[in-house]
Amino acid sequence: MGLWRYIIVRFLQALVVLFFVSIATFLLMHAVPGDPVNSIIGERQAERPEVRAAIESQYGLDKPLPVQYAYYVKNLLRGDMGTTITDRKNVLDELRLVVPATMELAFAAMLFAISVGVPLGIIAAVKQGKWPDHVARFVSLLGTSMPVFWLGLLLAYLVTYKFQILPRSGQLDVGMRRPPQVTGFISIDALLAGDFDTFQSLIRHIILPAIVLGSFAMGIISRMLRSSLVAALNDDYVRTARAKGVSEYRVVRAHALRNALIPTVTVIGLTFASLLAGAVLTETIFSWPGLGQFAVRMALKLDYPGLIGVTLIVAVVYTLVNFFVDVLYGILDPRIRVG
Amino acid sequence: MSGTRITDLVANLHSNELTRRDLMVKAGVAGMSASALSMLLTGRAIAAPGASTPRYLVSKIDATTLVVTDALSGAYWLGLDPAWYYEINPTMAMFAIYDQLYAGQDGSNPTDIQPLLADGMPELSEDLLTATIKLKQGITFQNTGNEMTADDVIFSYNRLAATYAQSSFLATDYWTDIQKVDDYTIAITLPAPNAGLAAVLASIPLSITDSKQVMEFGGTTDRPEFTDDATDDERASNESILANRDAQNLINSTSVGTGPFKVDQWDTNSSVILVANPDYWGEAPQIEQIIFTNIIDANAQLQAVETGDADIAYSLNPDSVAAVESNPDLQIISESSLSIQYLAMNLNEEFGGPMANQLCRQAFAYAIDYDSIINDILVGGAVRPALPIPLPLSGSEAMLEKAYTLDLARAQELWDESGVGDQEIEITYDSDSPGEGGVNLETLATAIKANLEAINGVTIRLSPMPGNDRVGQYRAGEFQATISPWSPDYPDVDTYATPFFQTGTAAAARVSFSNPEVDDLLKQGLAETDPAARDAIYLQIQELVLPDVPYIVLYQPVYRKPANATVAGVTVHPIYMMNLRGASKTE
Numbered sequence: 001m002g003l004w005r006y007i008i009v010r011f012l013q014a015l016v017v018l019f020f021v022s023i024a025t026f027l028l029m030h031a032v033p034g035d036p037v038n039s040i041i042g043e044r045q046a047e048r049p050e051v052r053a054a055i056e057s058q059y060g061l062d063k064p065l066p067v068q069y070a071y072y073v074k075n076l077l078r079g080d081m082g083t084t085i086t087d088r089k090n091v092l093d094e095l096r097l098v099v100p101a102t103m104e105l106a107f108a109a110m111l112f113a114i115s116v117g118v119p120l121g122i123i124a125a126v127k128q129g130k131w132p133d134h135v136a137r138f139v140s141l142l143g144t145s146m147p148v149f150w151l152g153l154l155l156a157y158l159v160t161y162k163f164q165i166l167p168r169s170g171q172l173d174v175g176m177r178r179p180p181q182v183t184g185f186i187s188i189d190a191l192l193a194g195d196f197d198t199f200q201s202l203i204r205h206i207i208l209p210a211i212v213l214g215s216f217a218m219g220i221i222s223r224m225l226r227s228s229l230v231a232a233l234n235d236d237y238v239r240t241a242r243a244k245g246v247s248e249y250r251v252v253r254a255h256a257l258r259n260a261l262i263p264t265v266t267v268i269g270l271t272f273a274s275l276l277a278g279a280v281l282t283e284t285i286f287s288w289p290g291l292g293q294f295a296v297r298m299a300l301k302l303d304y305p306g307l308i309g310v311t312l313i314v315a316v317v318y319t320l321v322n323f324f325v326d327v328l329y330g331i332l333d334p335r336i337r338v339g
Numbered sequence: 340m341s342g343t344r345i346t347d348l349v350a351n352l353h354s355n356e357l358t359r360r361d362l363m364v365k366a367g368v369a370g371m372s373a374s375a376l377s378m379l380l381t382g383r384a385i386a387a388p389g390a391s392t393p394r395y396l397v398s399k400i401d402a403t404t405l406v407v408t409d410a411l412s413g414a415y416w417l418g419l420d421p422a423w424y425y426e427i428n429p430t431m432a433m434f435a436i437y438d439q440l441y442a443g444q445d446g447s448n449p450t451d452i453q454p455l456l457a458d459g460m461p462e463l464s465e466d467l468l469t470a471t472i473k474l475k476q477g478i479t480f481q482n483t484g485n486e487m488t489a490d491d492v493i494f495s496y497n498r499l500a501a502t503y504a505q506s507s508f509l510a511t512d513y514w515t516d517i518q519k520v521d522d523y524t525i526a527i528t529l530p531a532p533n534a535g536l537a538a539v540l541a542s543i544p545l546s547i548t549d550s551k552q553v554m555e556f557g558g559t560t561d562r563p564e565f566t567d568d569a570t571d572d573e574r575a576s577n578e579s580i581l582a583n584r585d586a587q588n589l590i591n592s593t594s595v596g597t598g599p600f601k602v603d604q605w606d607t608n609s610s611v612i613l614v615a616n617p618d619y620w621g622e623a624p625q626i627e628q629i630i631f632t633n634i635i636d637a638n639a640q641l642q643a644v645e646t647g648d649a650d651i652a653y654s655l656n657p658d659s660v661a662a663v664e665s666n667p668d669l670q671i672i673s674e675s676s677l678s679i680q681y682l683a684m685n686l687n688e689e690f691g692g693p694m695a696n697q698l699c700r701q702a703f704a705y706a707i708d709y710d711s712i713i714n715d716i717l718v719g720g721a722v723r724p725a726l727p728i729p730l731p732l733s734g735s736e737a738m739l740e741k742a743y744t745l746d747l748a749r750a751q752e753l754w755d756e757s758g759v760g761d762q763e764i765e766i767t768y769d770s771d772s773p774g775e776g777g778v779n780l781e782t783l784a785t786a787i788k789a790n791l792e793a794i795n796g797v798t799i800r801l802s803p804m805p806g807n808d809r810v811g812q813y814r815a816g817e818f819q820a821t822i823s824p825w826s827p828d829y830p831d832v833d834t835y836a837t838p839f840f841q842t843g844t845a846a847a848a849r850v851s852f853s854n855p856e857v858d859d860l861l862k863q864g865l866a867e868t869d870p871a872a873r874d875a876i877y878l879q880i881q882e883l884v885l886p887d888v889p890y891i892v893l894y895q896p897v898y899r900k901p902a903n904a905t906v907a908g909v910t911v912h913p914i915y916m917m918n919l920r921g922a923s924k925t926e
Contacts, residue, residue: 042505054503289608
C-alpha cells in the first residue's frame, strides 16, 4: 500500500512539473527575439501583409499569448500537439518516430556502457593499484575525454570506410522499409512482424553510434563503480565476511558489489536521461534520425509547436527515469524503502 | 549479465585457478559477450556476398536501382506536394514525379523552354495580354489513370494560390484570370505582356496534379481573404488552408502527377523511394527505382559513394573535389548553377550608415579579392557575374568586362573621397547553414573581412546569426551589410531582375534601391518578345545599376555531384538540381 501511494504521489508531482515546464517553455520561446514566420514566408512574399496574415492565422500566431497557450493545452489534452511551422508535420507523429529512434540508440549505448564499464570497474577495484587497474583507468579516461565527434569520425573511417565491417549511416539498409509501425521501435516492430532481415540491419547500424554515444557513460560508470567498490571492499562488513571464511567471489559479488552499485545506478539513470536529450552530435555523424536532431531543427527555426513537444518529452523522460531510479534504490537497498 | 561472468573470473583468479594473463583475455571476451549478438551478426556480415554492394549491407543494390544520398532529415526535404513546394534539394525528385506545361530540361541551356504537357508554345493575342495554351491529349495520371485535362491545370494553379505557401506568388502575380476554353485548351489573361510566361509555367510549384484525387484527399482551391478590408470572419476562415495542408501529407506518399516516376515511400528519416511509372506517356525510364537515402554530413555522403552505399551524393565539399577526380571509380557530374551568394549593403542611411554612400559601396566592390574566393574557397568551382543576374542570363555575359575587380588603390581612393573617415561596419551571415555551393560561410565572411579591412579606415564586425533572425532583420531593412543567397524560381532573367532592381520589391526594398529609369526598363523587358531586343534592355538595366552597387555578387557556384562511374544519363541542372529522368546504371 505504501509503495502504491508513493507512486501516485510521484505521478501527480510529475504532472505539476510538466505543467510548469510547458508554461515556462511557452513564455521563454515567445520572449526570444525572432519570428517563426520568417522561415516560411518566402523571399518573394515577405513584404506582403496578406500572406503573413494567412500564415499567422494558420498557426494561431495572430491570437494573444494566453489564448495561444489555452488553445495549445486544450489540444494537448485531446492528444493533439499541433503542426510544426517549418515542415507542416504533425508534432506527435514526428515524436513517435524520433523518440523511439533515440531511445533505441540510448538503450544500445547504455548496454555497451554497462557491459564494458561494470567489468572494468570491478577489475580496477579488485586489482587496485596494480596494472589492470591502470589499464582500466586508461580505458575509462579515454572514454570520458575523447570528444564524440572525433571518436565518431575515427570509428566511421576505420570500421566503415577502411575495413567495411559495419555500416555508418541511418538505421536501415538503403531502400529497406520500416516495419509496420506498432511501437515505433524498429527493433521491436521488426521482431513483431517476424522480419529478421530488418532487425539484423538495425543491429548492424546501431553498433557504431551506440559505442560512440556510450563511451562517455562507460568511463563514468567504471570510475564510479571502482571507487565505491574500493570503499566497500575496505569496509568492516567485508572484513567480517572474509574473517568468516566466505569465498572471495562471494565477498565481491554478494557483499561489496551490491552496496557499491547504488551510486552507480544513480549515475546510470541520469546518464541515460542525458543520452536521450544529448545525442545530437552522434545522431548527426551517423545520420540517426532522433530527438536531438529534431530539437535542433525546431530550435533554429523557433518552431513553437515542435519545441514545446520536445521539451515536454524530455521533461517526461527525466521525470520517469528519476522515478525508476528511486524504485531501483528500494530494491537494491531495502532500508531506503523504509525511509 | 556480463558482470556476473567477470566476477566468476575474478573469483577463479583468487582461488588460483586462473592466471592474471588469462583473466585479462577472458574478461575481454566476457565484456564483449554482452554484445555477442552483434558479433554474430558482424560475422555474418563479413560472410555476406556482394560485388559492388558493401558486404555489411543485408540487402543488395542492383543496376535497376539508383541511390542518391542527401540530408533528407534536415530542413531541406519538407514535402512533395507542388502546392506547398518551395525547397531546393528535393526538386530532383519533384521533376522526376511531376510534369509541368513547359520545361527547360537541358541543364546547360535551361532558358531553352520547350512544351512538356502543353502542345506547343503559348499563342498570344494581338494585344499580348491573352495567352492560349493547348494541352497534349491522352495523358493519364500515375495512380488513378484519370486523363489530364484543362480542369486539372486550372485546379493545380488555383490550389497553389489558395495555400498562401511560399511559392503561391507564382499563381497570383503572373495572371489575372485563367479560363478553360475546352477540355484541352486554357486561356490565361495577363496583367501586362510577359515574354517569360512559358518559363514561369515551367516552375515546379506549377506542376500539374490530378484534381480528382487531390480533392479526394481534401485539397481545395478555396482561397480565404486576408487583405486589409477582409472581415474578422473571413480572416478566421482558414479551414481551406488547413485542408490543403492535410492533403499535402497524403500527396507526399501518394504522388498525383503524370511524370516518369511515382512515390513509393515518403520517409525523410530513412529514405524516399520512387518507382518507375509503367504507363508514362513519354520516354520510359531505364531504371526501376530511385532511392533517396538520408545522410546528413557531406563527407559521409561522399564516403557512401566511395563504399558503394550510394550512386550519387547531393553535396560535395569543395575540399574533396581533388580526391574524387583522382579516383578512377568515381566521376563528378557538374553544371553551372543559376544561384548566387552576394553581399547586400543598405542604401538607407538610418541603418546603412556609410553603406548609404555610393563611394563606400564602390570601395568595397574594389577591395574584395574575388579570384581568391573562387580559387581558394570554392576550389575553382564558381564564376562571377557583375550583378545579381547570373550567367548566362540576358546581358550578364556582356557585363562581365565591366565587373568590379580587385584594385585596392582605387578602393582606398574611393573611401577617402567619401569623407566618412574611420568606420565600423557590421556584416551579418547565417550561422546555421552553409552558403551556396556548400561554402562554409564563416570562412567566406572571414576572407571578406580581411579584404575589406585592407582599406584604411574600415573595421568589419562579423555577426553570425541564426538564419531565421538574419533573414528577419534583412527583410525589415534593419541591417548594415549582409551575406545572402538567392536561387531561381524559374529559368528567366526576370526571376532576378525584378526582385533585385524594381523599386519596393523583395531585395530592392530591403536595401532601399530605387531607380525610376530602371523600373521603366524592367516593364519593357518583360513585355519584349524578341530575344535580342530583350537582352539589350536587360543589359541597359545592368549598366544603370552597376555604379550604384547595392549588391556585390561574391560568386555563382558550379554544382558538382560525386557519382560512381557506373552512373549515366544523369545531368546536373540549375533549377532541378539533378535531372534524373534519363538515369541508367551499368553493372
